[in-house]
Amino acid sequence: MTSEEMDAEQRQTAGAAGTILSAGERARIAAALAERGARAACPSCHENDWLIGDGYSLVAMRANLQDLDAGGTGLATVSRICRHCGYLSLHVARLLGIEAPGVE
Numbered sequence: 001m002t003s004e005e006m007d008a009e010q011r012q013t014a015g016a017a018g019t020i021l022s023a024g025e026r027a028r029i030a031a032a033l034a035e036r037g038a039r040a041a042c043p044s045c046h047e048n049d050w051l052i053g054d055g056y057s058l059v060a061m062r063a064n065l066q067d068l069d070a071g072g073t074g075l076a077t078v079s080r081i082c083r084h085c086g087y088l089s090l091h092v093a094r095l096l097g098i099e100a101p102g103v104e
């Protein structure tokens with residue numbers, strides 16, 4: 001798939017708000033995942049057709065369930081989404097070498 005085709009596909013999944021990540025950012029994430037061998041088929045449906053999620057996500061980490069909606073720190077992640085069944089695969093951005101100042 002070319003980067004233009006990938007960009008068009010991503011726009012279709014982004015909804016009315018449009019694409020959040022640039023094609024370059026998605027390509028960087030895809031390259032980091034490929035470099036680490038994250039190419040396996042979907043564990044849910046066994047197809048192997050993934051999209052890069054259209055934004056960074058923060059997975060909240062709290063010591064108890066009551067604090068989950070209180071904001072604060074968390075794990076910055078990138079995601080892959082199975083085009084076939086929608087399975088969501090999260091990967092810690094920092095471990096892929098994708099970091100931003102002040103984000104864990």
Ligand SMILES: [Zn+2]
Pocket residue numbers: 042043044045046047082083084085086087
């Ligand atoms: Zn799947």
